[in-house]
Amino acid sequence: KLSMRLTAVAKYVPKEARLADIGSDHAYLPSYLVKNAGIPFAVAGEVAKGPYQSAKSNVMAEGLSDRISVRMGDGLEVIESGEIDCITIAGMGGALIASILENGKEKLETVKRLVLQPNISAITIRLWFLENEWELIAEEILEEDGKTYEILVAEKGNAKRPYQKNKMEMELLMGPFLIQNQNEIFKKKWLSESSNWERVKKQLENAAATPETVEKRKEIEDKLKLVEVALKIEK
Ligand code: SAM
Numbered sequence: 001k002l003s004m005r006l007t008a009v010a011k012y013v014p015k016e017a018r019l020a021d022i023g024s025d026h027a028y029l030p031s032y033l034v035k036n037a038g039i040p041f042a043v044a045g046e047v048a049k050g051p052y053q054s055a056k057s058n059v060m061a062e063g064l065s066d067r068i069s070v071r072m073g074d075g076l077e078v079i080e081s082g083e084i085d086c087i088t089i090a091g092m093g094g095a096l097i098a099s100i101l102e103n104g105k106e107k108l109e110t111v112k113r114l115v116l117q118p119n120i121s122a123i124t125i126r127l128w129f130l131e132n133e134w135e136l137i138a139e140e141i142l143e144e145d146g147k148t149y150e151i152l153v154a155e156k157g158n159a160k161r162p163y164q165k166n167k168m169e170m171e172l173l174m175g176p177f178l179i180q181n182q183n184e185i186f187k188k189k190w191l192s193e194s195s196n197w198e199r200v201k202k203q204l205e206n207a208a209a210t211p212e213t214v215e216k217r218k219e220i221e222d223k224l225k226l227v228e229v230a231l232k233i234e235k
Pocket of ligand 1: 006
């Protein structure tokens, strides 16, 4: 059975999509989508040998080899230009996901939708969207086994549309849609981030004041303020 996290990612993949799942590991996500959502074709990409082999043998065992092509390579280098119209990248840090997109930019020309699930640092992905004309169209936050995950969905379009000028910093950090539709998981995540920052701030206050500690403190105070304001916004 697919995890709640990957089931949530799967929901945003269009039915007719030609999919590439990058960093697919066991190929659970493309296998599920081909079997249960009727998507016609998927590439499962893996950079590491062990996960690549595990993807390959799972796809074979499920009898899906004609519809899922398992390929070994770094990021988007496993896809041909024009072959794919939806990409999923899940279960990695936001910075790694953004670097995979950045390094494979020329492969994104025919891609219509990106469904990304960063474990941390979703802000890096929102910034990448903004700089590369991808419009964030949906966000989700969920909790599984005590961990919090975010899902970001984007299509080519007006990258600025989801953001309000005077709230941009806050929305990039926390997510414009997630702020608008705050649930308990969102609140819990940011309260916990805030208490971590408070702790670091205290440590910095006790340390000798250098330009670095002063700057770092200011940074933390700014973020604490953003979160405080965001959590007060009502639906
Ligand atoms: N996507 C699956 C999921 O969400 O359950 C697996 C996540 S697993 C934690 C991350 C996988 O990404 C690993 O199998 C790793 O080998 C792969 N990976 C990391 N960097 C990659 C890259 N540049 N290109 C392709 N795969 C990569």
